Amino acid sequence: MNETVPPSDLPAPFWRRLLALAYELLAVLAILFVxxxxxxxxxxxxxxxxxxxxxxxxxxxxxxxxxLSWTRGGQSLGMRPWRLYLRTDAGAIPTWPHAALRFAILIAPLTLLAIAPWAGAKAAMAVPFAVWALSLLTALIDRRRRALHDILAGTWIVYRPIPKA
Structure with a gap:
């Protein structure tokens, strides 16, 4: 199951990551609703x-x-239309430990919501979003376009273009 990345894979363009994130938010909202x-x-x-x-x-x-999405093919629903894949630094589909570490790092800013009683609800909500935005912005300066959570988890998002006939 841990196939490696084909040589045609490229670091995911930032704009594709943002569009995939927008799609992902719809999937997350549906999961939370159900x-x-x-x-x-x-x-x-x-x-x-x-x-x-x-x-x-x-x-x-x-x-x-x-x-389940990341360990079974390396794609979540939001990544599929944009041909994005999650891979380890070695180029394999993430294992459970890699995926769990990445998820834990991604949700860690939510613990900052605990400051809501002292900072107010609006300020407490702004902090996790600011942390996520800063994490994503590291993709603009990293050579492999990795966000901070990818760097810490040993993963990266690749773009697999449609093969030319």
Whole structure:
């Protein structure tokens, strides 16, 4: 399952990554919506959105989506239309440890939401988005166009152009 990257693969252009991210947000919203509806059904409409188990279920749903996508072909739904693939630095499809590390790094800024009671909800929401934006901006200066979370996880996003006939 750990096939290597063909020599025709290129570092993913930044604009393709941004468009894939926009597509990915739609998939994530759908996953969260379905998971939320299941939780509401299980609690007969008495769901406490601050319950620890509810947040854990949402996190597990997202983890399952990304980890399965990245370890089975190296593509999530948002990456497919843009011909983007996640690979390890060695060029292989990510293993579970690589994918789990990348996911953990990507969601780490969400822990900053814990400052909401002190900083206010708007400020607390702005911090994770600022961290993610800075992480993505490193792709503009890295030789292989890797975002900070890719550098830390030992992965990179490649673009596989359509082969010319």
């Amino acid at each position: 998971t939320d509806m299941a939780c509401l059904l299980l609690t007969r409409g008495q769901l406490d959105p601050h319950a620890w188990w509810y947040r854990a279920v949402l996190l597990l749903a997202l983890a399952a989506y990304f980890l």
